[in-house]
Amino acid sequence: MWDSRIPTGVYARLYASWKRVWREVGIIEGIFRKYGVRRIVEFGCGLGRHGYLLSKRGFDVLLTDIEDRRFGVAKKLPFKRYNLLEGGSIGVFEGGYAVGVITLFGYEDIVRILRNIKSVIGSGIFIFDYNFTPYIDPEKVEVRVNGKKYIAILEKNKYTQINGGLIYEYRVRVVDEKGSTVGVEEASYPIYNKEEILRAIKEAGYIVKEIAWASWDPLEYIYKPSDKESDSAFIAITPR
Numbered sequence: 131m132w133d134s135r136i137p138t139g140v141y142a143r144l145y146a147s148w149k150r151v152w153r154e155v156g157i158i159e160g161i162f163r164k165y166g167v168r169r170i171v172e173f174g175c176g177l178g179r180h181g182y183l184l185s186k187r188g189f190d191v192l193l194t195d196i197e198d199r200r201f202g203v204a205k206k207l208p209f210k211r212y213n214l215l216e217g218g219s220i221g222v223f224e225g226g227y228a229v230g231v232i233t234l235f236g237y238e239d240i241v242r243i244l245r246n247i248k249s250v251i252g253s254g255i256f257i258f259d260y261n262f263t264p265y266i267d268p269e270k271v272e273v274r275v276n277g278k279k280y281i282a283i284l285e286k287n288k289y290t291q292i293n294g295g296l297i298y299e300y301r302v303r304v305v306d307e308k309g310s311t312v313g314v315e316e317a318s319y320p321i322y323n324k325e326e327i328l329r330a331i332k333e334a335g336y337i338v339k340e341i342a343w344a345s346w347d348p349l350e351y352i353y354k355p356s357d358k359e360s361d362s363a364f365i366a367i368t369p370r
């Protein structure tokens with residue numbers, strides 16, 4: 131479950147900075163180039179910044195999401211509504227990717243989503259990021275948007291142990307200078323360990339092509355590429 135009612139401009143500043151997106155696009159681009167993939171689809175694109183940068187770098191990108199939240203320049207890109215849990219046909223692609231999306235689902239849904247993605251990418255490559263561990267998230271983050279100050283307050287941040295990982299629940303409230311709520315984001319989802327994710331990949335009928343390790347900085351809200359096994363990874367898989 132993931133629900134965000136934070137106004138898009140504020141959300142962009144808090145959670146989807148160009149710096150963050152640029153880093154992630156670098157990792158994704160490197161993998162696609164290695165396998166000669168050019169025609170790609172993004173799942174759960176959100177604001178659409180990853181797809182925008184990849185299109186600037188010469189990829190042919192279709193953005194998709196269950197809801198159109200595209201922001202600014204990303205509105206220039208083609209977009210289709212696509213629910214990962216339902217699947218369906220949206221075209222033919224050589225590859226696909228999703229950032230901050232697969233992590234939102236439970237084991238059975240991850241398997242179902244990966245199976246649905248197969249019918250979109252054929253024998254191509256799918257890349258997704260995954261955080262295998264919990265983090266110490268900041269209690270308060272302040273941002274300025276169009277000269278106005280907003281504060282994101284972490285109201286709830288809870289981890290519960292389950293088989294194969296943890297359940298993570300959080301709620302962030304964003305208030306303006308007067309203390310009035312402008313939006314709330316709430317989510318609860320499992321955080322699986324590496325073995326569980328590899329099991330889901332196998333069960334869905336894929337093999338792992340490669341894993342690019344990264345470490346997540348919760349304060350900077352950004353991944354840092356890592357040359358050894360770490361708390362997070364970009365996993366590239368292909369149907370078996």
Ligand SMILES: C[S@@+](CC[C@H](N)C(=O)[O-])C[C@H]1O[C@@H](n2cnc3c(N)ncnc32)[C@H](O)[C@@H]1O
Pocket residue numbers: 132145146173174175176177178194195196197199212213214215228229230231234
């Ligand atoms: C945490 S946001 C990540 C957005 C963007 N990829 C990024 O990295 O900034 C999760 C996104 O997944 C989308 N999403 C959630 N459930 C979905 C579903 N069943 N099918 C497709 N997209 C979904 C949401 O609408 C949201 O845009």
